[in-house]
Amino acid sequence: MIGSPTRNDRAPGGMLAWRVLRRLPELVVIWVPLLLCAGQVVVFTIWTTVVSFTPSTLMPVTGWVGMRNYTAMLASRNWHIAFDNLLIFGFGFVVLAIAVGLLLAVLLDQRIRGENVMRTIFLYPMAVSFVVTGTVWSWLLNPGIGVQKLVQGLGWSGFRFDWLVRPDMAIYTIIIAAVWQASGFAMALFTAGLRSVEPDLIKAAQIDGAGPWRTYLRVVLPTLWPIVIAVLVILLQFAIKAFDLVRALTDGGPGLSTQLPTLVVYDFMFQRGLLGRGSAAAVLMLLTLLAVLAPYGLWKHWQTRRAARA
């Protein structure tokens, strides 16, 4: 009998049990991975925070040392240099990757021949692992065997490009390698965004007599704004996560000049056997991330409320 009427007359508990049982496959497929993944992130974050308050060195131990690990990390030279480098690298990488990605997307949008081939070529760097990128760029940027030697060999004997071996300039080489890797990705997202601009808007601008540059600057780019924000957030988390690229390219740089917070965390936790200090550095990284993402979250919240009211 289809939809046996007696079922609905059962006690509410029975109905609930049947509902759950009927939807069990969906619930298992959704909730189990969700709880595992979210739980893993949350539990281990809490674990790291707990360890950061203990006097752990080689192994995690119980104990309480208050803020001593935090004050030690905040006072250490490694952390200061790493934090400054994160600001320089984060800002430089994100701005440059967005600019280059946008430029490539706009150029590709000009209905050129072989557009798909060009787009694939620009996206290839994304397929290369960060370690390979770092290694190859460390050869290219080494003054003795790379770009400087090539240009000097071509005749410009006064040409210098030894940023990689100079402590004050080495961080910019990391920006170069990272932008090479990620600008294709930014370009792909912007291309999708450009395609989604309404053609009527562009036609209206053309009828009003706007040249191609003005059309792009005044009409197309402002509508891309939400995509720019999305790309910015994705690239920012690339920048904060950057570890294997820096390890392969400069391994913390000549001296300590290209240390980044990720390297400091790994170095203190595992290479120095100071788990407490390393965990404190990791929690400081998390707080830095929150300091960036919280305003973004608030801004989005404010935006949706404004849209709801409008």
Place this chain on the structure above:
Amino acid sequence: MRRISRRAVLAVPVGLLAASRVAHAQTVKPRLTLISQWSTGSDGAAITALGKKFEERGGTWQHSPVPGFTTDMMNKLRAQIMAGDPPACSQLKGPDIAAWSKIAPTVNLDAVITAAGYEKVIAPDLAKIHAPFGHWLAMPLQVYRTNTMFYSKRAMDRAKATKIPTNWAEFNELAENMKAAGIASPFANGGLRFDDGMKFETSLAGINPAVYRAAVMELDAKALQSKEVHDAFVQVRKLANWQDPNVATQHYSVFLPRFIKGDMGILLSGGWAQGVMLNAGYKLDDFILAPGPTENGKPVFILNADAFIFWQRKEADLQAGQMLMADLVMQPAIQTMYSQITGSIPVRTDADLSGPGWSDGQREAAKTLKEAVAVNQVVMSLGHNMAQPNAMTAAMLDAIGEYAHDRTMTPDQGVARLIEAVDSART
């Protein structure tokens, strides 16, 4: 039909069980799980040869090398200890032996070592490190001297130099002569952290080993501010300026071809560089081995020693493997075989280095060790994690590495940074 008594029925499986236990105990095959950093090159060849000898004695050899520097191996070791599955044996060295023995139980080697009379043939400085709390925790395997200078034959010919420098003034003069003879970068070292550490420790121990002991091994504040430490930083700056300006963070082996060819003249390294160069196909005549410069005329030996530590395991076959390994490592023939491949000198002070297969450099290093022990000028290497535990070493190498790679830093700034690093790592 005769009734089979219950006792008879029970006796059979119990009997089989007992028989199998006895059989098992008699045929337990020694097995060893080992972690080390020796995966390639001459080190890899040496540990593989040791493995073959282990298997010839009837054991199963299970070596999992972790490529990289010692800290990479220690990461894997820590992960396995935390998982409750430590290897039966692992490489470990320096003050970390004392520190790590506190985090997991190790096998007490007193019985094995006194039974073989091994403690009589080990230098006292080694005993201090490998028996830190009075009983033997680790079995030393080989000894290296890190203040060894390698001089390229062809470069010396180019600079028309015949005398091997014995003190820093002569060394600096030789380097300048090589530069004048057209060798643009006489010093063939790399830019990794342990390399910077070796430059500093060789400079300071060469200038005054007693100050080295006070400043680097005991972290005495007054010694760290002394003139000798300042002079060591000045010498490190000279050495860094004689390196290839594009060295960045490259390994010294990158420069070996140029060193052998004569485009670079001097390499400061430990005895293992001999093993590396021979393994790379170069000949002993291509380079000259000599002790690092010392100022007071008496031999200085900066010691770097590798050791095996045995972690407690319940399995009978692993325990048998540990005993077999300990027995093997103490044997003179095994130590001879191992050191001839890696370029080290054997731990046994009664080892005979006059046979073929030993280089003059190794004979000279062994002789220098004996002489340095006699005048109390044996010190522990900073760059190779022998003088201080990992955290302090890393903090000091931060400061020394920054100074070595930044030509705008003055020696005074370098000393100040080093003192700052030591103070912050002390807490």
